[in-house]
Amino acid sequence: MGFDxxxxxxxxxxxxxxxxxFKTREFVVETNEDINGxxxxxxxKFQTVQDRTSIMDRFNVGDGVKVHFNIKGSKWEKNxxxxxxxxxxxxxxxxxxxxxxxxxxDTPPAFSPDPDSQHSIADDLPF
Numbered sequence: 001m002g003f004d005x006x007x008x009x010x011x012x013x014x015x016x017x018x019x020x021x022f023k024t025r026e027f028v029v030e031t032n033e034d035i036n037g038x039x040x041x042x043x044x045k046f047q048t049v050q051d052r053t054s055i056m057d058r059f060n061v062g063d064g065v066k067v068h069f070n071i072k073g074s075k076w077e078k079n080x081x082x083x084x085x086x087x088x089x090x091x092x093x094x095x096x097x098x099x100x101x102x103x104x105x106d107t108p109p110a111f112s113p114d115p116d117s118q119h120s121i122a123d124d125l126p127f
Contacts, residue, residue, distance in 0.1 A: 006066045007031035015053045025053035046090040055093055064096035
């Protein structure tokens, strides 16, 4: 099950090589929520793993984003002590333009092929 959260990037960190075959990169998104006239600010730390660590290269601190993520939990035991770890694994990040009236996703223009090239595409069909 996937989740998403919209906010502003307030921190991004370097990629860390955790083992020979595993790397992570963390970043923090600030969100604001109005509850009964009070603005509540939350700072949510996400991680990207493996080939997704490069996703953050195209974003800067201060950018508005929509983060798509999964919640992952694991159990960790050492010296008879049990710990539980929860990670928010980001798998997609979209640029957002933040405004007072809300946020909007910045999407690239829709693909529209050159009308002249469509004719040649149709001629290449085997049926």
